[in-house]
Amino acid sequence: VTFDLWQTLIQDNRDLRRARTMRRLEEAQVILNEAGYSYSLDLLQEAYRRCFRKCNEIHAIEKDVTFTKQVEMFIHEIDEGLHESLDERYQKQILDCYAEAFFDFPAPPDPSAYNTIRKVAQMGYRIGLISNTGQTPGYLFRIYLKQLDMLKFFDVLTFSDEVELTKPSVEIFKMTMKSLGTTPEKSIHVGDHLKNDVIGANLAGMVTVHLVPKAEAPPPHHGTAVPNEQTSTKSSADVLNEKEESAKPDIEIEKLYDLPHILGR
Numbered sequence: 001v002t003f004d005l006w007q008t009l010i011q012d013n014r015d016l017r018r019a020r021t022m023r024r025l026e027e028a029q030v031i032l033n034e035a036g037y038s039y040s041l042d043l044l045q046e047a048y049r050r051c052f053r054k055c056n057e058i059h060a061i062e063k064d065v066t067f068t069k070q071v072e073m074f075i076h077e078i079d080e081g082l083h084e085s086l087d088e089r090y091q092k093q094i095l096d097c098y099a100e101a102f103f104d105f106p107a108p109p110d111p112s113a114y115n116t117i118r119k120v121a122q123m124g125y126r127i128g129l130i131s132n133t134g135q136t137p138g139y140l141f142r143i144y145l146k147q148l149d150m151l152k153f154f155d156v157l158t159f160s161d162e163v164e165l166t167k168p169s170v171e172i173f174k175m176t177m178k179s180l181g182t183t184p185e186k187s188i189h190v191g192d193h194l195k196n197d198v199i200g201a202n203l204a205g206m207v208t209v210h211l212v213p214k215a216e217a218p219p220p221h222h223g224t225a226v227p228n229e230q231t232s233t234k235s236s237a238d239v240l241n242e243k244e245e246s247a248k249p250d251i252e253i254e255k256l257y258d259l260p261h262i263l264g265r
Contacts, residue, residue, distance in 0.1 A: 004191030062169035067137035112257035168200025210249035
């Protein structure tokens with residue numbers, strides 16, 4: 001069984017994301033001031049947005065960059081040539097504050113995450129995690145999962161910044177299954193995101209469990225195509241139809257704690 005992270009095992013929200021962003025920008029401004037550079041918070045925010053957009057363009061083709069590269073991109077967007085002129089120790093400080101903003105404003109675990117994973121492990125399943133990391137590096141999530149006492153349940157953790165692939169890439173699912181020593185027909189993926197979790201895992205041949213909280217109305221299955229998400233030799237119409245079909249999960253659950261019952265059927 002593989003799990004998604006964001007909005008599946010941990011629950012983030014807009015306020016936490018904004019707070020982490022401001023912490024990154026404010027600390028970066030202080031570090032740059034110490035290094036002898038004067039940049040306004042507005043300028044840093046625009047640089048952050050440009051970096052975010054460029055990362056999204058990379059994610060759109062199901063690729064990712066390393067966390068170090070992402071921070072280098074941010075520094076470059078602040079001022080062309082800054083990455084070359086800024087002393088390495090200050091760049092390291094910016095990288096650290098960029099990452100550790102998550103610990104200042106962590107996304108709390110789903111209340112049932114620990115017991116759900118524990119029960120799945122007790123049922124004899126090998127467990128994996130497949131996560132698009134965003135602005136937080138995979139190495140930090142390992143620390144966080146250890147703090148939550150959940151790291152011990154995972155046999156494999158696949159983070160997009162470490163493998164430079166993002167969901168819904170079929171390859172990120174395949175490499176995780178290979179590391180788990182399993183095959184698609186024996187594998188189940190659990191996640192909240194229709195495109196990243198359901199489409200990707202379905203195209204990889206896995207059984208898909210879509211986590212849809214009761215407050216959310218599931219999107220209609222028609223019109224859920226994701227054009228230009230992956231390179232294909234098929235016609236655009238064929239890809240569209242395949243994506244629509246792949247947007248249908250095998251199972252839907254409202255709460256994470258429903259999963260062990262589903263697996264026990």
